[in-house]
Each structure stands twice: as structure tokens, then as C-alpha cells.
Amino acid sequence: MNSEPPKAPNHTALSPDALRYRCDPENFGFRTTEDVESVEDLIGQDRAVDAIRFGINMNKPGFNLFLLGTHGSGRHTAIRRMLQKKAKDEAVPDDWVYVANFDVPTKPQAMRLPPGTGIRFRDAMNSLIDDLRTDIPALFEQEEYRNRRRAVDERFEERQGQAFEQLRQKAAAENIAIVRTPMGFALAPVREGQVLKPDEFNALPEDERKRIEETIQRLQKEMETVLQEVPLVEKERRDAVRALNAEFTERAVGASITQVAEQFRGNEAIEEHLRKVREDLIKNANLFIEAVQEDAKQELALFRAPTRGEDPRFRRYMVNVIVGHEGKTDPELKPRGAPVIFEDNPTLYNLVGRIEHTAQFGALTTDFTLIRAGALHRANGGYLVLDAMKVLMYPMSWEALKRSLRSRQVTIISPGEQLGIISTVSLEPDPIPLDVKVVLIGDRLLYYILASADPEFGDLFKVEADFNEEIPRTPENMELYVRLIATIARYRGLRPLTRDAVARVIEEAVRMADDSRKVTVQTGPLADLIMEADYWAGEAGRREITARDVSRAVDAKIRRADRVRELSQESITRDIVLIDTDGAVVGQVNGLAVTSYGQFRFGRPSRITARVRLGGGKVVDIERESELGGKLHSKGVLILSGYLSSHYALDAPPSLSATLVFEQSYGGVEGDSASSAELYALLSALSEVPIGQNFAVTGSVNQMGQVQAIGGVNEKIEGFFDICKARGLTGRQGVLIPQSNVQHLMLREDVVEAVAAGQFHVYPIETIDQGIEVLTGRAAGERGPDGRFPPDTVNALVEAKLESYAALRHRFASKDDDQATPAKDNAT
Known part of the structure; x- marks a missing residue:
């Protein structure tokens, strides 16, 4: 039943100065941040910076870095600046290129070249092929080549003709003619210069026909011998033509190859490759002649002639530059830095490279010129920075990264081949040796999961750089912090x-840290605040950012995100x-919780009720029984049983049955920050002393009755304050918080102003006894020398109720025994 709210006896609320840290602008010796020097390094991250410096300078295997925070x-700013x-x-x-393997085309060869050489070599080979496509066909158009080719053809034609002529003359001497038919060559008898027809041949005498048939059979064998020699002669002719073509090709190729070799004199890899190209x-000089003939046909057909890169016949002579550093070197090839690669999309292909395919005549084809580099190739010899969560999210990326670091080489393999799904013949490029420092960036939980779940993780990432979220608010740090603010404004x-x-x-940075003695060093949210303040300064037509602009930025950000909070308060x-925010009720208290939506948090009160009766000493958590309570919340409720059994009715057995519930709670309940509020509700229900509903409570409790610190204390206080303000502040309303949370207070200005005006109060509590006195307006009571609590105190009333439950339970148990005894005797 509601009644007048109690007044807190002998407990002093916090003063306004304890509720919010105020930064005095008069302590600064500058007018604007234009007068402040920039800061070069991140402040408050000495531990992490030292770890990064060690990691990037340690050139032994496995000393890769994981930046956690x-x-x-x-983290990104620090690693980018230090790596660069x-x-x-x-x-x-060095540069890395792939060239054709003329012996095994499916296994392209990787070549290591000095920095800047790869692109020059590629361009030189492109120019070589362009020149040869003109020079070689031109050589074959010369009169000398035509005459020598004609001589070769005539020599072999004459050789074949002589063999046939000899056979023809021999057959003619025996009146047999060699006749060409659609089916080939045939032999037929001749009379008076004319081939005999079949009926004429059949009219001849039998002995003459038989003689002619025997002659034809003999000559047929001789003709077969001559015809069998034709392919051999033709092969000899082709060999002779090929040798002639090679001789003339050597003239063009030799001079052109020599010019290219002169550009790379002393490079054994290039010289050896040029020898194979030569x-x-x-060997394939006819490719150039065929290309000229096809180009001419396509031009006549109004088709565009294929360029060098599109003609597959010449791609084998190209150079595929996987990694080239021409842009990082001057003409004298002086070094200008190692690569620093930030890969934002670490898929398997983007990490280790891929082999692309092109569609030709309905089929997919590929060659070494379609090999594409991955981030590990580009970062080779330098540094690669990856987001750890993204690497783990993409299939096979994490295993590919570990495999590359473990083997210290990059091997390009498709997912289909790795999983055994594709069994078709594909390219097997040479693996490329790997020398790279990998930096992973992730949160702490991910780091600890990998460290415990992946045995290889600790061997490959030996250096952890742990970034702070806040630093102590010391004068030295504040001086650096002012420079950090100036640096952000200047940099942006x-x-x-x-x-x-x-x-x-700075005040808002303290609020972000959730600790009045510290400031946040999360430069991301800090920069966002300053940029928003700059926007509002521009809207107001100011050339400088003022405190009003910063406050407006804070308020505007809250307003954009607080629709759910408004709906909650409206309900x-x-x-x-x-x-309730007024009156007093037995077994009912206002607990406080924090709700998060995205990056916005707000506090909201919840009604907690307790009901008690005679039972077996069990405190039932309805949230847990309904599977809405988390493990930490259930732990907090179990602590209440320990507190009751160790503080009251020490000589009596537990005889209590109690239920606790968060009223109108339709979601999960987690955390132990409401355990003190639940205990207050239990004590009120047992003592039948009403709790003032003008109060809200937060804080966890241990079995000794000490109230312990919780998180989100500022949002919780403000959540109850907003409800009280909406209904009208009475001057009796307030919040009970753990004494240990006072150091975390950084309340809104309107809350502090209400406290200063005596309209709202914040009570620091160390023990449950202190809290119950504030909530009930009645003394808690301490045990005297006789072991009893003073009469009419809350603790005395609680103990009396528990003792009465124990006595009732004993009486019921005795009655049951009396009733059971006769039944036992009769049975006997």
C-alpha cells in the first residue's frame, strides 16, 4: 500500500561538485587551438607504441603483430604512421614477373628482378614482338628468300618428278600407262597410244591378258614404292623450308634479341629467358607469317586486326608483371621505401592472388599472362595490414594467410582445386618467396579466442599491442590532450x-571514459565530436568553435538517437x-538498468517486487525460472540467500520461500547490478516496512552486505531523473549508488543543477544497512552484546519474521510426526 515516502536518517547526499568534473578554461594559457602545437604521437598509448616498434623492427619469423583494442x-592511425x-x-x-615455361606450359616461371626492372622488361618484350611482327614477314618478302625458297621447292619437285618419270618410261616400254584417277594413281594397258577399255581388254587372248596382269602387278609394286617415298621427300622439303625460315628468322630475331639483352646486361635471369625466347x-617463325596473312584477311573483311595482347600466338613471349616498383624508384633505381599495404577486402583471391580465365569459342582458357597478384605479393618485402575479423569471415582466407606465413612463400591456388571440386588441368605457377610483416587489427575478445582456439596463432603472431581506451586525468596528460584536440582540428x-x-x-571526453578521473583516448569519437561542433559553428557563422557549438553537437547527437528512449519514458x-516516483510500498523497489541501441545508451527504471511466505529456505528468481535471466543475474540472486542465512536467525533453519521478479520485463535480464535492489525488496517484504518509491537503486551486493560498483552509473541516474522531472521534481527523489561509483560520476548539467537546487539527490551507499535506512527512513540496527538487534529496527523485524517462519515450520513438522506415529504402531 502506498504511503508517505520516508526521509533518510543521518545520510548525506552528494554535493553538486561530486557529480561532475568541470574543466576550467582559465587554466589554459591560449586563446584558441591555433596557438597550440600539434602532437606527433598518440597520447596514452606508450605500451602499445613500444610493442609496435618492437614488432616492426624484429625481423625474425613469427613476430607478426596483433593490434587489439x-x-x-x-590503432589504424598509429600503425599507418609508424609503418610509413x-x-x-x-x-x-625486388620486382616479380611471370614468364612462359616453354618446356612445361602449365607451370609458368617466376622471375625475381631488381626494383623497376620488371616493367621495363615487359615493355621491351612488347616492343620486341611488335618489331618482329613487321621484320620477320618483311624478310620473307625479300627476293633472296623467294629465290632460295623456289630453289628448294624446285629441287624436291624435280626429285619427285624424276622418280615418276622413270616409272612412266618403264611402264610405257611395256605398253602400260600411269593414269590419275579420283582415287589416286592407276595402271592400264595401252594399244596404239590409247588406253584399252574393259571390253577391249576382255576380248584379248587369255595368255596375253594374263601377261598384262602380271606386268601391271609388278609395276604396281614399284609405283607403291615410289608413292611411299613421297611423304619422306615432302618431309625433307619441309625440313629444308624450316631450316631456310630459321636462317632468315635468325637474322631478325638475333639482332632484336641482342638489343633487348643489351638493356639488361648482367641480369642472368633475363639473359637465360631471352635465350629460350630466341x-x-x-622454331615458330611461321607464326608471324600466319599472323600477317590473317590480318590481311580480316582487313579485307572489314574486321579489326587483333592487337599483340589479344593474339594468343604471341602471348607466350609477353612478361606478366606481378609486382613492379617503377613508381617508387628514380631513373638511377635509388630506393624510396618498402610497400605498406592496407587490404580492406581480404578475400582468398585478394590475399594470395588468382588465375583469371577468358572465354573463347564457348570454352574458358587461361595462360600465365592472366595471373593476378594478391595483397601478399604487393606487400612482399614490406608490410601488410589486415582487419582480423574480415580475414576470418572470408572462406579459406585465414588458412591461406597462415599457410603463406608458415611456408614463407605465396602459392596461388583456386578454391575449387583446394577443395578437390575441380580436377581439370590448370596452371601451377611457381610459388614466390615471401618476406612480409603482417599486422592484424581486432578487438580483445577476438584476440583471446584466437590465442586459445588456434594453436598456430601464437607461433605466427607473437607480438600483441594493446591499446588503452582512457588515461588518467593528470596535469601532464591534460597538456598533451589539449595538443591532441588541436592536432585533430588542424589535421581535419x-x-x-x-x-x-x-x-x-575535455568534459565530454571524461564522460566518454565513464570515469571522472580519466579521459578517453579513443580518437575516433573525439574527432567526430569536434567535426560536428565545427559544423554547428559554421551554421552560426562563427570562425571559431565555441563551447556552445560543442554542447550543441552533444545534444544533437543524442537527439538523433534517442527515439527509443523517448518511447520508453513515455510508456x-x-x-x-x-x-512509482512517490509514496512507499512494502516489498517493492525501483531498480535501474542500462539499455544500448547501437552506440547510444540510456538508463531506465524497472519495478522489482518480492513476496515471502513460509517455505523451505529457497529464494526463487522468476527471471531465471522463465529462462529470461542470465548467468550473472542468477548468481546475484543466489548471493541473496547467502546474505540472509548469514545475517538473520542464525540458530534457526532456513524456513523462507521468496519470489523475486522484474515486473513488466519482456526481454532478457543480465548482470548483477540489481542484486542490492532485490535484497532491499526482500528485506522490506520480510520486515513489512515500506520502501520509498521516490528512490531508485543500483549496485551489486556480496554475501557480507557490501554494496559493490556497477557500470553505466551516469546513464542510470539520468534515466530515473528524467522520469521524475517529467512528473515533477518534489525535492525528495533521488538515486542510491555504490560509494565506489562516486569516482565515475559525470552527470548531465541539468541533473547537477537539480541537485544544487535541492530537487534531486544522489546517495553514496557502502552497505545494505545504509541503503535500507535511506529507502525506509528507519534504522537498520546493529546486533548488541546480547546478540539481538534493537527493537523496531529493520533488521530486528526481518529476523523476527524469519524466526517465526522457523517456529511454524518446526510446529508443522512436529504435528506431522504425531500423526505419523500411530500409523506406524498399527502397522507394527
Whole structure:
């Protein structure tokens, strides 16, 4: 039943100065941040910076880095700045190219070349093929080549003709003619210069026919011998033509190859490849003649002639530059830094490269020129930065990364081949040796999961760089923090901040840290705040950012995100969700919780009720029984049983049956921050002393009755304050918080103003006894020398109720025994 709210006896609420840290602009010796020097390094991250410096300078296998911390803590900024600073003084790594393997075409060969050489070599080979496509056909058009080719053809034609002529003369001497038919050559008898017809041949005498048939059979064998020699002669002719073509091709190829070799004198890899190219070009000189003939046909047909890259016959002589560093070197090839690669999309292909395919005549084809580099190729000899979560999300990327680091080489393999899905013949490029420092960026939980679940993780990523979220609010750190604010404004191209704006930003940084003695060093949210303040300064037509602009940025950000909070508060003020802010009720207390939606958090009160009766000593958590309570919440409720059994009715057995519930709670309940509120409700129900509904409570409790710190204390206080303000502040309303949370207070200005005006109160509580006194307006009571609590105190009433339950339970048990005894005797 509601009654007048109690007054807290002998407990002092916190003063307004304890509720919020205020940064005094008068402590700053500058007018705007234009007068403040920039800061070069991240502040408050000495541990992480030292770890990064060690990791990137340690050139032993396995000493890759994992940067762990929360989003916005400056991990990307720090690693980018430190890597670029170190990389610019390091040597440019070698180029890597793929060239054709003329012996085994499916296994392209990888070549390591000095930096800047790969692109020059590719261009030189392209120019070589372009020149040869003109020079070689031109040589074959010369009169000398035509005459020698004609001589070869005539020599072999004469050789074949002589054999046939000899056979023809021999057959003619025996009146047999060699006749060409659609089916080939045939032999037929002749009379008076004319081939005999079949009926004429049949009219001849039998002995003459038989003689002619025997002659034809003999000559037929001789003709077969001559015809069998024709392919051999033709092969000899082709060999002779090929040798002639090679001789003339050598003239063009030799000079052109020599010119290319001169550009790369002393490079054994290139010289050896040019030797193989020379042999293959001479061997396949007819490719150039065929290309000229096809180009001419296509031009006549109004078709575009294929370019060098599109003609598959010449792609074998091209150079595929996987990694080239021409842009990082000057004409003298002086080093200008190692690569620093940030791969934002670490798929398997983007990490280790891929082999592309082209469609030709309905089929997919590929060759070494379609090999594409991955991030590991581009970062080879330098540094590769990856988002750990993304690497783990993409199929096979994590295993490919570990395999490459473990083997210290990059092997291109398709997912289909790796899984055994595709069994078709494909390319097997040479693996490329790997020398790279990999940096993973992720949160702490991910790091600890990998460290415990993946045995290889610790061997491959030996260096952890742990970034702080906040730093102590010392004078030295504040001086650096002002420089950090100035650096952000200068780096982002924003308006300068006045000193009162800097003070307001620092206050908000304290709020972000959830600790009045610290400030956040998460540069992401801090930069967002300053950029939003710059926007509002521009809207107001100011050239400088003022404290009003910072406050407006804070308010505007809250307003954009607080639709759910407004709906929650509306449901309470309209009595849809039942929350009392005045009066007193037995077994009922206002607990406080924090709700998060995205990056926005707000506090909201919840009604907690307790009911008690005689039972077996069990406190039933309805949230847990309905599977809405989490493990930590259930632990907090179990602690209540320990507190009751160790503080009251020490000589009596537990005889209580109690139920606890969060009223109108339709989602999960987790955490132990409501355990003190639940205990207050239990004590009120047992003592039958009403709790003031003008109070809200937060804090966990241990079995000793000590109230312990919780999280989100600022949002919880403000959540109850907003409800009280909406209904009208009475001057009796307030919140009970753990004493250990006072150091975390950074409340809104309107809350502090209400406290200063005596309209709202914040009570620091160390023990349950202190809290129950504030909530009930009645002394808790301490045990005297006689072991009893003072009469009419809350603890005395609780103990009396528990003792009465124990006595009742004993009486019921005795009665049951009396009734059971006769039945036992009769049975006997």
C-alpha cells in the first residue's frame, strides 16, 4: 500500500561538485587551438607504441603483430604512421614477373628482378614482338628468300618428278600407262597410244591378258614404292623450308634479341629467358607469317586486326608483371621505401592472388599472362595490414594467410582445386618467396579466442599491442590532450577551438571514459565530436568553435538517437509501464538498468517486487525460472540467500520461500547490478516496512552486505531523473549508488543543477544497512552484546519474521510426526 515516502536518517547526499568534473578554461594559457602545437604521437598509448616498434623492427619469423583494442582507439592511425615512417627509409623490394615455361606450359616461371626492372622488361618484350611482327614477314618478302625458297621447292619437285618419270618410261616400254584417277594413281594397258577399255581388254587372248596382269602387278609394286617415298621427300622439303625460315628468322630475331639483352646486361635471369625466347621464336617463325596473312584477311573483311595482347600466338613471349616498383624508384633505381599495404577486402583471391580465365569459342582458357597478384605479393618485402575479423569471415582466407606465413612463400591456388571440386588441368605457377610483416587489427575478445582456439596463432603472431581506451586525468596528460584536440582540428581542416570549447570537449571526453578521473583516448569519437561542433559553428557563422557549438553537437547527437528512449519514458509517464516516483510500498523497489541501441545508451527504471511466505529456505528468481535471466543475474540472486542465512536467525533453519521478479520485463535480464535492489525488496517484504518509491537503486551486493560498483552509473541516474522531472521534481527523489561509483560520476548539467537546487539527490551507499535506512527512513540496527538487534529496527523485524517462519515450520513438522506415529504402531 502506498504511503508517505520516508526521509533518510543521518545520510548525506552528494554535493553538486561530486557529480561532475568541470574543466576550467582559465587554466589554459591560449586563446584558441591555433596557438597550440600539434602532437606527433598518440597520447596514452606508450605500451602499445613500444610493442609496435618492437614488432616492426624484429625481423625474425613469427613476430607478426596483433593490434587489439576498441574501435576508435587510434590503432589504424598509429600503425599507418609508424609503418610509413619506417618503410620510407627501407629498400624497395625486388620486382616479380611471370614468364612462359616453354618446356612445361602449365607451370609458368617466376622471375625475381631488381626494383623497376620488371616493367621495363615487359615493355621491351612488347616492343620486341611488335618489331618482329613487321621484320620477320618483311624478310620473307625479300627476293633472296623467294629465290632460295623456289630453289628448294624446285629441287624436291624435280626429285619427285624424276622418280615418276622413270616409272612412266618403264611402264610405257611395256605398253602400260600411269593414269590419275579420283582415287589416286592407276595402271592400264595401252594399244596404239590409247588406253584399252574393259571390253577391249576382255576380248584379248587369255595368255596375253594374263601377261598384262602380271606386268601391271609388278609395276604396281614399284609405283607403291615410289608413292611411299613421297611423304619422306615432302618431309625433307619441309625440313629444308624450316631450316631456310630459321636462317632468315635468325637474322631478325638475333639482332632484336641482342638489343633487348643489351638493356639488361648482367641480369642472368633475363639473359637465360631471352635465350629460350630466341630458340622458340626461330622454331615458330611461321607464326608471324600466319599472323600477317590473317590480318590481311580480316582487313579485307572489314574486321579489326587483333592487337599483340589479344593474339594468343604471341602471348607466350609477353612478361606478366606481378609486382613492379617503377613508381617508387628514380631513373638511377635509388630506393624510396618498402610497400605498406592496407587490404580492406581480404578475400582468398585478394590475399594470395588468382588465375583469371577468358572465354573463347564457348570454352574458358587461361595462360600465365592472366595471373593476378594478391595483397601478399604487393606487400612482399614490406608490410601488410589486415582487419582480423574480415580475414576470418572470408572462406579459406585465414588458412591461406597462415599457410603463406608458415611456408614463407605465396602459392596461388583456386578454391575449387583446394577443395578437390575441380580436377581439370590448370596452371601451377611457381610459388614466390615471401618476406612480409603482417599486422592484424581486432578487438580483445577476438584476440583471446584466437590465442586459445588456434594453436598456430601464437607461433605466427607473437607480438600483441594493446591499446588503452582512457588515461588518467593528470596535469601532464591534460597538456598533451589539449595538443591532441588541436592536432585533430588542424589535421581535419576544422575551425580552431576556443579555450572554453576545449574545456567542454575535455568534459565530454571524461564522460566518454565513464570515469571522472580519466579521459578517453579513443580518437575516433573525439574527432567526430569536434567535426560536428565545427559544423554547428559554421551554421552560426562563427570562425571559431565555441563551447556552445560543442554542447550543441552533444545534444544533437543524442537527439538523433534517442527515439527509443523517448518511447520508453513515455510508456512510464503514461502509466503503461508501472513505475512509482512517490509514496512507499512494502516489498517493492525501483531498480535501474542500462539499455544500448547501437552506440547510444540510456538508463531506465524497472519495478522489482518480492513476496515471502513460509517455505523451505529457497529464494526463487522468476527471471531465471522463465529462462529470461542470465548467468550473472542468477548468481546475484543466489548471493541473496547467502546474505540472509548469514545475517538473520542464525540458530534457526532456513524456513523462507521468496519470489523475486522484474515486473513488466519482456526481454532478457543480465548482470548483477540489481542484486542490492532485490535484497532491499526482500528485506522490506520480510520486515513489512515500506520502501520509498521516490528512490531508485543500483549496485551489486556480496554475501557480507557490501554494496559493490556497477557500470553505466551516469546513464542510470539520468534515466530515473528524467522520469521524475517529467512528473515533477518534489525535492525528495533521488538515486542510491555504490560509494565506489562516486569516482565515475559525470552527470548531465541539468541533473547537477537539480541537485544544487535541492530537487534531486544522489546517495553514496557502502552497505545494505545504509541503503535500507535511506529507502525506509528507519534504522537498520546493529546486533548488541546480547546478540539481538534493537527493537523496531529493520533488521530486528526481518529476523523476527524469519524466526517465526522457523517456529511454524518446526510446529508443522512436529504435528506431522504425531500423526505419523500411530500409523506406524498399527502397522507394527
